[in-house]
Each structure stands twice: as C-alpha cells, then as structure tokens.
Amino acid sequence: MPTNVTPEYRKAEQAFREARDTAERLRCLREMLRLIPKHKGTEHVQADIKTRIKQLASELSSPRKGGARSGPAHAVRREGAAQVALLGAPNAGKSQLHSALTGSQSTVGAWPHTTETPIPGMAPYHDIRFQLVDLPPVAHERMQPWLGTALQPADGALLVVDIASPDYAAEIGTVLDKMAEKRVTFTAAWPGLPEPRKRRRKKRVARQQETFEDLFRIRLPALLVANKADLGDCRERLEALSGKLGFPALAVSAETGDNLDAIPKFLFKGLGVVRAYTKTPGKPPDLGRPFTLRHGATVSELATLVHKDIAGSLRYARIWGEKVYDGQQVSPRHLIRDGDILELHHR
Numbered sequence: 001m002p003t004n005v006t007p008e009y010r011k012a013e014q015a016f017r018e019a020r021d022t023a024e025r026l027r028c029l030r031e032m033l034r035l036i037p038k039h040k041g042t043e044h045v046q047a048d049i050k051t052r053i054k055q056l057a058s059e060l061s062s063p064r065k066g067g068a069r070s071g072p073a074h075a076v077r078r079e080g081a082a083q084v085a086l087l088g089a090p091n092a093g094k095s096q097l098h099s100a101l102t103g104s105q106s107t108v109g110a111w112p113h114t115t116e117t118p119i120p121g122m123a124p125y126h127d128i129r130f131q132l133v134d135l136p137p138v139a140h141e142r143m144q145p146w147l148g149t150a151l152q153p154a155d156g157a158l159l160v161v162d163i164a165s166p167d168y169a170a171e172i173g174t175v176l177d178k179m180a181e182k183r184v185t186f187t188a189a190w191p192g193l194p195e196p197r198k199r200r201r202k203k204r205v206a207r208q209q210e211t212f213e214d215l216f217r218i219r220l221p222a223l224l225v226a227n228k229a230d231l232g233d234c235r236e237r238l239e240a241l242s243g244k245l246g247f248p249a250l251a252v253s254a255e256t257g258d259n260l261d262a263i264p265k266f267l268f269k270g271l272g273v274v275r276a277y278t279k280t281p282g283k284p285p286d287l288g289r290p291f292t293l294r295h296g297a298t299v300s301e302l303a304t305l306v307h308k309d310i311a312g313s314l315r316y317a318r319i320w321g322e323k324v325y326d327g328q329q330v331s332p333r334h335l336i337r338d339g340d341i342l343e344l345h346h347r
Ligand SMILES: Nc1nc2c(ncn2[C@@H]2O[C@H](COP(=O)(O)OP(=O)(O)O)[C@@H](O)[C@H]2O)c(=O)[nH]1
Pocket: 088, 089, 090, 091, 092, 093, 094, 095, 096, 097, 107, 108, 109, 110, 111, 112, 113, 114, 115, 137, 227, 228, 229, 230, 231, 252, 253, 254, 255, 256
C-alpha cells in the first residue's frame, strides 16, 4: 500500500501488535486512528480500525459473566508465564496431550470433535506455569468459526500431529491452510531462540512489504509436536515434515508420557522467559513466586508488574544475581536476567 504514514503512527501500530490485553489494545487503536493520515488511500484501514474499536469497546463494557474476561469471546484470559494454543487435526491427540501436561480433564475421545470449546490448563515448569489451551480440531469439513480470534491472546502454538497416521502430512497441511484463511500464520522464529538462518533474508523482504492488511493478522511461533510416537519409529517422518515446514519439532507420546517434559522446557527457552524474584529491604526475598518477563525486559517493566504506582515513581533497584555484585544498585533501564532478585526503591 502506497501510504506514507508517520513514524508516530508506526509506533502506535507496533504498540498495538504488542499489546497484551483488551484495554491496552483499545487504547492503541484509538491512538492509531488519531495518528493515521486521513486521505483516500487509508479510508478502508480507518474503517477497519473503527470496527475493531467498536468490537473491543463493547467487549470491555459488557457485563462480566463468571469472572474477569479480557479478550474476545472464546479467547481465554492469559495466565501464567505465557499462553500456548494446541492446534491440530481431529484425533491428533491434543486433548490427551493437554490432559497429560496440565492434569486437565479435557475429554479425550476415539471419535473426532470431542472438544468443542477452548479448555485452559496450567503446565508446571520449575516454579512457573504455562497456560495451555486445548482447542477444537481443524479439518476441511468442519472448523469452529471463532478459532482465529481464540488465538489472539496466545504467545505461541503447538501444532499437534498424529505422526502414526498415514495422512499426517496432509492433516497438518490442512491445519496450516485453514488457519491461513483466518489470517493466522505460524513462524519458526521463536523470540528466545536464534533466528532460523535460511529464512532471515526472506523475512526482511516480507517485512518491508507488510501492509495495512496485515495489521489484524496473528502470527504465532510454532512447535511441531509429533504425537503417538509410541506407535512406531517416527524419526524419519518427523525429520522430513519438520524440514519441509521449517518449524522446530519434538516427538512425544501423550499415552506413555514419553518426552512430554521437553515441551514446557522448549517453551521456556523458545519464549525467552525470564524469572524475577522480589524482596523488600531488610527482609529475605520472596522465592516462592517469581514474576515472569521476557528476554530484554528491564527493571522498569518488572515494576509495572509489581504495581503501577511503583513503576511511576521507581528510582533504582538493588539486585542479586549472576554478573552483578550482591545488592548492586541498578537503574530502571537495567536488563533483568533469569533468576535475578530485585529490591525496588521508589519515591
Ligand atoms: N497410541 C496413542 N494414542 C493416543 C496418543 N494420544 C492420544 N491418543 C488416542 O488418540 C485418540 C484421540 O485423542 P484426543 O486427545 O481426543 O484427540 P484430539 O481430537 O486431538 O483432541 C484417543 O483415542 C486417544 O486415546 C498417544 O500418544 N499414543
């Protein structure tokens, strides 16, 4: 699109893409509408933004049934260190996997379409938890129309495939195609991992061509989970599939539990999770419940999680951890490393 937008607009758009909850997304959209150049070339984008604003505003004002909801209908409110969606063909074993990883009671069935609504559950990893959302299947003949919007709060996806099925390649192909129709695409580039080499160049070009149409796209880092590895040697199949699609891959069995530990372990690294513990002056640190952030997060961002009043008046922090001396004073811009203990000092 040949629209010359300002850097301010680009910034607002970037903030929208990164926004984590509905109120924040709404604020960003209003900012975008304010900043977008008003001329013919942007008319339909303006209309798009207005529609989104209406949607989000009505979501926020509608009475809350059964607790807080933040996000579109069918979107599960994010909890824990990250939200990860389970996607796959009918019968891939998503529900059994979900149940094995989170202890949920998600219905497992030998017949397809047993799962009809998003089912959240928490998968523990050391002292944190990932939220896994079990979802209805993706198939040619049938797919829930809301599956696209259900992915809005997700930080990543597990593409679950029954690697023992003779149709495994076609099944995962259908999942990718159907989701693309919903403007959901997947990437091998997990934020915490080095960027996949081959695709780097292509991506840069793609980024330049990014248009307004892409604004409401969802792009999720994906891990290929080859389930039912207990049914036979699947290494060759998996290598071929992972090579073709480009996603990182793990072979597991939800039935025997084999290699299931590797999934939360991958998510921790892949999402670049960083744990921070807090303490108050003169007291031992609270090692029970870390705050979770991402690689590149600063002391100031931690303060926002602790309390927004503290964030506004933060002066400095004292830090205990690797590569710092005990109790070292650091500025709000200091980058947090996994395992750091911080004492926040504010006015
Ligand atoms: N052998 C084997 N069977 C599995 C495994 N995981 C799931 N199943 C079976 O596959 C069928 C479909 O499982 P389900 O979790 O309902 O699949 P979903 O439709 O993807 O949610 C059920 O009969 C499960 O018992 C596995 O790792 N190994």
